[in-house]
Amino acid sequence: MTRSDLPRLIGHRGAAGLAPENTMAAFRAAHAAGCRWVEFDCMLTRDGEIVVHHDDAIDRTTNGTGLMSDIDLAALKTLDAGAWFDPAFAGQRVPTLAEIVALLAELGMGANVEIKPVTGHETETGIAVARFLTASWPENLPPPVVSSFSLAALDAARREGPGLDIAILWEDVPGDWHDHHIRLKASAVHTDAARVSDASIAAFRDADIPFRCYTVNDPDRASALFAKGCQSVFTDFPDRLAQV
Ligand code: G3P
Numbered sequence: 001m002t003r004s005d006l007p008r009l010i011g012h013r014g015a016a017g018l019a020p021e022n023t024m025a026a027f028r029a030a031h032a033a034g035c036r037w038v039e040f041d042c043m044l045t046r047d048g049e050i051v052v053h054h055d056d057a058i059d060r061t062t063n064g065t066g067l068m069s070d071i072d073l074a075a076l077k078t079l080d081a082g083a084w085f086d087p088a089f090a091g092q093r094v095p096t097l098a099e100i101v102a103l104l105a106e107l108g109m110g111a112n113v114e115i116k117p118v119t120g121h122e123t124e125t126g127i128a129v130a131r132f133l134t135a136s137w138p139e140n141l142p143p144p145v146v147s148s149f150s151l152a153a154l155d156a157a158r159r160e161g162p163g164l165d166i167a168i169l170w171e172d173v174p175g176d177w178h179d180h181h182i183r184l185k186a187s188a189v190h191t192d193a194a195r196v197s198d199a200s201i202a203a204f205r206d207a208d209i210p211f212r213c214y215t216v217n218d219p220d221r222a223s224a225l226f227a228k229g230c231q232s233v234f235t236d237f238p239d240r241l242a243q244v
């Protein structure tokens with residue numbers, strides 16, 4: 001599956017520069033800044049609920065402490081996930097995947113759903129996210145792109161969701177990236193804008209595989225990447241890059 005419907009700008013963690021990352025406020029901010037697509041991170045709580053959150057631990061982005069895999073959803077929902085960013089966002093909560101998907105359906109935004117398992121929970125997280133997306137993705141939205149740095153999570157997602165559009169995330173592109181791409185029946189590569197080499201870009205082009213880059217907050221950097229064939233960039237500041 002080769003996608004031509006993705007926009008050049010994809011809001012990163014909603015729009016992490018404009019509002020507390022991965023909260024409802026961040027997705028509304030991305031929409032207000034003109035984003036048609038957003039990226040966000042998914043992991044499991046102790047009781048197996050899929051929530052939208054980046055770090056293994058909740059310390060940086062909430063007023064709680066500990067691993068996401070050690071807290072139940074009900075307790076997580078009592079925590080504040082906005083005030084750390086700015087007191088104006090006090091009262092934001094860590095959202096569930098279901099809550100975010102409902103908001104995307106309301107706003108008409110597409111999404112790259114990144115599977116971000118707490119370490120040691122790769123397979124169960126891949127299965128849960130793939131099962132949810134296969135059963136519950138809104139018909140009014142374009143099909144999601146599912147990505148992960150975890151090959152174990154992606155293997156599980158592929159088994160659970162044979163029809164899902166999968167992209168592999170690489171911080172550093174390894175020599176055998178294409179073997180993984182074929183095995184996973186992936187459609188694209190997502191990689192670190194600061195580390196991707198011209199040799200890797202040439203290899204993507206030779207293989208006719210689209211690539212997208214995170215995290216790009218500088219308009220000149222975005223322009224340079226687009227000139228090299230990058231399909232989309234993930235940005236914390238879609239407002240800054242709007243003119244690129
Ligand atoms: O999916 C692109 C990007 O979000 C990957 O890095 O750490 O921000 O999830 P990270």
Ligand code: MG
Nearest residue numbers: 039040041114
């Ligand atoms: Mg991410």
